[in-house]
Amino acid sequence: MGSQKISLKVNGVDHEVVVEPRLLLVHCLREVLRLTGTHIGCETSHCGACTVHLDGKAIKSCSLFAIQADGREITTVEGLEQDGTLHPIQEGFWQEHGLQCGFCTPGMMMTATAFLKDHPQPTEDEIRVAISGNLCRCTGYMNIVKSIQYAAAKLRQGE
Amino acid sequence: MPRTSPEVGGMGHSVRRKEDPRFIRGKGTYVDDIQLPGMLYLDIVRSPYAHAKIKKIDTSKALAIPGVLAVITGQDLAQYNLHWMPTLMSDTQMVLPVEKVMYQAQEVAAVLATDRYIAADGAEAVEVDYEPLPVVVDAKKALEPGAPVLRTDKPGKTDNHIWHWQWGDRTATDRAFQEAEVTVQQEIYLPRIHVSSIETCGCVADFDKVEGKLTLWMTTQAPHAIRTVFALVAGHVGLAEHKIRIISPDIGGGFGGKVPVYPGYVIAVAASVLTGKPVKWIEDRMENLQADSFARDYHIAAELAATKEGTLTALRIKTIADHGYTDAAANPSKFPAGLFHICTGSYDFKAAHVEVDGVYTNKPPGGIAYRCSFRVTEAVHTIERMVDLMAHQLGMDPAELRFKNFIKSEQFPYTSALGWEYDSGNYAGALHKAMEKIGYAELRQEQAEKRSRGELMGIGISSFTEIVGAGPSKHFDILGLKMFDSAEIRIHPTGKVIARFGTKSQGQGHETTYAQIIAEELGIPVADIQVEEGDTDTAPYGLGTYASRSTPTAGAAGAVASRKIRDKAKKIAAYLLEANEADLEWEPGKFFVRGTPDKTKTIQEIAFAAYTNHPPGLEAGLEAVSYYDPPNLTYPFGSYICVVDIDKGTGEVKIRRFVAVDDCGNIINPMIVEGQIHGGLTMGLAPALYEEISYDEYGNILGGSFIDYLLPTAVETPKWETDKTCTPSPHHPLGAKGVGESATVGAPAAIANAVVDAMWHLGVRHVDIPITPAKVWKLLRESGVTD
Numbered sequence: 001m002g003s004q005k006i007s008l009k010v011n012g013v014d015h016e017v018v019v020e021p022r023l024l025l026v027h028c029l030r031e032v033l034r035l036t037g038t039h040i041g042c043e044t045s046h047c048g049a050c051t052v053h054l055d056g057k058a059i060k061s062c063s064l065f066a067i068q069a070d071g072r073e074i075t076t077v078e079g080l081e082q083d084g085t086l087h088p089i090q091e092g093f094w095q096e097h098g099l100q101c102g103f104c105t106p107g108m109m110m111t112a113t114a115f116l117k118d119h120p121q122p123t124e125d126e127i128r129v130a131i132s133g134n135l136c137r138c139t140g141y142m143n144i145v146k147s148i149q150y151a152a153a154k155l156r157q158g159e
Numbered sequence: 160m161p162r163t164s165p166e167v168g169g170m171g172h173s174v175r176r177k178e179d180p181r182f183i184r185g186k187g188t189y190v191d192d193i194q195l196p197g198m199l200y201l202d203i204v205r206s207p208y209a210h211a212k213i214k215k216i217d218t219s220k221a222l223a224i225p226g227v228l229a230v231i232t233g234q235d236l237a238q239y240n241l242h243w244m245p246t247l248m249s250d251t252q253m254v255l256p257v258e259k260v261m262y263q264a265q266e267v268a269a270v271l272a273t274d275r276y277i278a279a280d281g282a283e284a285v286e287v288d289y290e291p292l293p294v295v296v297d298a299k300k301a302l303e304p305g306a307p308v309l310r311t312d313k314p315g316k317t318d319n320h321i322w323h324w325q326w327g328d329r330t331a332t333d334r335a336f337q338e339a340e341v342t343v344q345q346e347i348y349l350p351r352i353h354v355s356s357i358e359t360c361g362c363v364a365d366f367d368k369v370e371g372k373l374t375l376w377m378t379t380q381a382p383h384a385i386r387t388v389f390a391l392v393a394g395h396v397g398l399a400e401h402k403i404r405i406i407s408p409d410i411g412g413g414f415g416g417k418v419p420v421y422p423g424y425v426i427a428v429a430a431s432v433l434t435g436k437p438v439k440w441i442e443d444r445m446e447n448l449q450a451d452s453f454a455r456d457y458h459i460a461a462e463l464a465a466t467k468e469g470t471l472t473a474l475r476i477k478t479i480a481d482h483g484y485t486d487a488a489a490n491p492s493k494f495p496a497g498l499f500h501i502c503t504g505s506y507d508f509k510a511a512h513v514e515v516d517g518v519y520t521n522k523p524p525g526g527i528a529y530r531c532s533f534r535v536t537e538a539v540h541t542i543e544r545m546v547d548l549m550a551h552q553l554g555m556d557p558a559e560l561r562f563k564n565f566i567k568s569e570q571f572p573y574t575s576a577l578g579w580e581y582d583s584g585n586y587a588g589a590l591h592k593a594m595e596k597i598g599y600a601e602l603r604q605e606q607a608e609k610r611s612r613g614e615l616m617g618i619g620i621s622s623f624t625e626i627v628g629a630g631p632s633k634h635f636d637i638l639g640l641k642m643f644d645s646a647e648i649r650i651h652p653t654g655k656v657i658a659r660f661g662t663k664s665q666g667q668g669h670e671t672t673y674a675q676i677i678a679e680e681l682g683i684p685v686a687d688i689q690v691e692e693g694d695t696d697t698a699p700y701g702l703g704t705y706a707s708r709s710t711p712t713a714g715a716a717g718a719v720a721s722r723k724i725r726d727k728a729k730k731i732a733a734y735l736l737e738a739n740e741a742d743l744e745w746e747p748g749k750f751f752v753r754g755t756p757d758k759t760k761t762i763q764e765i766a767f768a769a770y771t772n773h774p775p776g777l778e779a780g781l782e783a784v785s786y787y788d789p790p791n792l793t794y795p796f797g798s799y800i801c802v803v804d805i806d807k808g809t810g811e812v813k814i815r816r817f818v819a820v821d822d823c824g825n826i827i828n829p830m831i832v833e834g835q836i837h838g839g840l841t842m843g844l845a846p847a848l849y850e851e852i853s854y855d856e857y858g859n860i861l862g863g864s865f866i867d868y869l870l871p872t873a874v875e876t877p878k879w880e881t882d883k884t885c886t887p888s889p890h891h892p893l894g895a896k897g898v899g900e901s902a903t904v905g906a907p908a909a910i911a912n913a914v915v916d917a918m919w920h921l922g923v924r925h926v927d928i929p930i931t932p933a934k935v936w937k938l939l940r941e942s943g944v945t946d
Contacts (some may be wrong), residue, residue: 047444129874
């Protein structure tokens with residue numbers, strides 16, 4: 001298994017990295033690029049703590065090899081804030097107490113932002129279904145739902 | 160009404176959390192985020208058998224893999240007498256086995272490698288030759304004569320019995336049962352479950368050979384106590400307590416699962432000490448579910464006696480506690496069954512007796528909490544199920560029976576039949592509020608109508624009493640360490656604050672809540688207060704965060720230390736104002752001369768003077784420490800009402816509404832308290848309907864991954880309806896009680912009671928949790944409702 005050189009655009013920055021074919025994308029992000037905001041909760045795609053955007057779509061980075069992302073664009077939680085301004089989803093989670101231990105939070109926010117792009121006016125039920133691939137043990141989800149509603153409203157205002 | 164302004168942000172303000180800016184940016188620092196130069200990785204070989212002799216461990220193929228540096232076995236640790244370690248309950252636990260394994264997924268050997276993936280390759284390549292032994296998974300069978308004796312390491316041990324514990328007046332209780340007009344009895348099993356915090360456990364051990372000092376970043380809820388344990392266990396190999404620094408960084412949920420010391424931590428430390436290199440060990444989810452401490456596993460037989468009119472007279476409980484192969488619970492040392500004897504709950508009993516027998520089986524050790532104070536959920540579930548059973552038996556409304564038997568507000572402080580002194584309560588008030596909020600009378604009417612149409616709807620109540628904030632040092636210690644907790648507050652010359660505590664937040668929001676306590680007491684804005692915890696080199700000694708003890712103990716210490724600072728500040732203010740101390744009055748943030756409100760000194764001015772112009776005869780500086788030993792526990796309570804609809808075709812239970820009225824005394828941050836209740840309710844829902852870890856007869860774990868251990872998602876979780884009453888604790892300096900676990904403790908019984916209520920007319924008397932569709936469907940089929 002020889003290592004391979006791949007190109008990734010992560011949070012708008014181009015990277016060339018040499019990785020083993022078996023290296024998971026999440027380990028590439030966390031340990032090679034040192035973007036540790038993306039977390040690992042299960043390594044079996046159930047908990048969603050590792051959710052990032054791959055070409056704008058929410059995916060679980062524990063279930064993808066880094067080489068599968070070669071040449072593609074990735075956004076992680078570190079890429080949400082722009083020029084010192086929090087993304088509405090970050091504001092929402094802070095304002096509505098959408099997090100406690102913070103471990104599931106990056107994945108939740110990445111799932112939510114991808115979802116809101118296609119569903120600018122979601123119902124509560126739609127939000128709940130959208131985040132059902134992300135587990136949270138602390139909050140009971142109610143304030144996460146409110147955080148996403150906050151972001152949806154803010155994003156609509158911005159249009 | 161808050162006493163301070165929103166800018167100061169003392170008690171009663173929903174201050175946005177101070178810890179959130181880093182978390183929402185992905186800038187928290189959890190253990191696995193720590194990456195040190197030259198760091199090595201540890202992976203663990205685990206047993207496929209629940210009970211087996213280890214005949215041979217062949218490490219040659221593993222060692223042949225480039226990058227694998229060592230394979231550590233029990234034999235290696237035995238050279239240093241580190242192959243066994245004590246548990247918090249003074250039992251013994253293997254770090255790595257020498258002779259035999261005692262449960263499936265037990266640690267057998269550890270592989271040290273230059274890379275995470277290579278370590279995993281190495282673990283795969285270690286070949287272990289086992290000789291399977293007879294397996295005991297059933298706690299009741301484990302006690303039968305002739306059952307294989309599991310703890311052959313204990314000389315003279317001839318059975319699997321660990322301890323017998325009893326509490327209460329047996330004679331009076333037996334007499335009350337003999338004289339009882341009505342009795343009900345029920346066997347209740349509370350299965351094994353797992354806290355399953357989204358962050359698993361792990362550590363980075365970094366031993367500096369030159370300094371002889373170990374730094375250990377570790378997922379622990381109790382860093383100080385764990386440091387002492389490490390010093391006691393490894394002192395003989397040179398790890399003295401001042402040469403151990405434990406850092407508990409950001410923790411991704413704890414719920415009790417991060418109190419114990421797991422073998423992986425110890426092996427990582429040993430590997431770092433031996434190699435002089437940093438070593439990281441992070442368990443994966445399956446290791447977390449299969450090997451880390453479990454909760455519950457209580458086989459309860461309960462009996463309740465009452466008069467025909469519905470006055471409860473006596474409670475009698477016998478329980479078998481399955482502890483797995485060692486008692487590695489995390490209870491105060493006097494109480495092997497934790498605070499299970501809070502089982503008389505919210506009711507005024509004259510007599511009660513409870514006994515518990517601990518048992519060894521071929522299962523992982525534990526007996527820790529699952530977001531609850533020591534064994535309190537077990538107690539609450541039992542009493543709340545039994546009271547409901549009695550109500551139905553007597554043909555009384557479950558609410559009516561509760562009102563009739565509640566401890567009345569005027570009876571507090573109240574000493575229970577089992578000896579606890581409840582600090583304060585208003586149980587009827589909470590239940591009234593919950594009934595009003597949910598529309599109880601209308602729901603009963605609706606239920607009657609639906610029942611006549613053959614539809615299954617149930618209403619369940621749980622009026623629980625918690626017992627938290629362990630605890631007073633005369634009764635509470637862990638391994639001899641008294642269960643006080645601490646705060647150390649220092650005011651800088653410019654009036655800004657650093658405050659350190661002996662506890663450790665795992666998501667509870669201590670950085671905010673503790674800052675609010677100091678803001679309340681000193682009038683210094685929350686924004687000016689930096690709170691730190693979790694570093695044993697800097698924080699004052701404390702017993703840690705579990706059992707809802709942070710606000711009752713360390714929070715109280717924060718208030719007491721603040722008041723000490725205020726006392727000194729008063730002397731400085733008197734000097735600056737050229738006034739008598741006796742003439743000074745305090746309002747949050749400043750002293751002023753009584754009658755001359757414009758003669759004031761703010762706390763910031765006083766702080767500056769403490770370093771630049773301190774009074775003659777008074778030491779400079781402005782700081783204080785408090786080691787707070789609570790005079791009593793606190794007793795939060797609440798009443799929950801749940802409405803369920805049951806699908807007759809599938810047996811699925813749908814929670815239509817759930818109203819939770821909580822009383823945790825005075826509230827520091829209403830937003831955080833509500834968040835804790837939402838989370839607690841969801842961790843009450845989880846074991847009520849979904850979660851269970853069980854074993855087949857060979858000791859194979861069923862439910863050892865997220866494929867079949869079902870954490871509720873946002874879809875299953877109902878929209879919680881919360882409300883509160885406020886009955887302050889009379890002995891806590893702030894009148895607060897603690898709230899993180901109330902809902903986990905109270906919720907399962909409300910759900911179970913609702914399900915039984917829906918099917919009582921069909922002859923159903925009890926359903927053990929988790930109440931799965933299969934269980935309900937079977938009951939419906941047996942009662943002829945479903946084909």
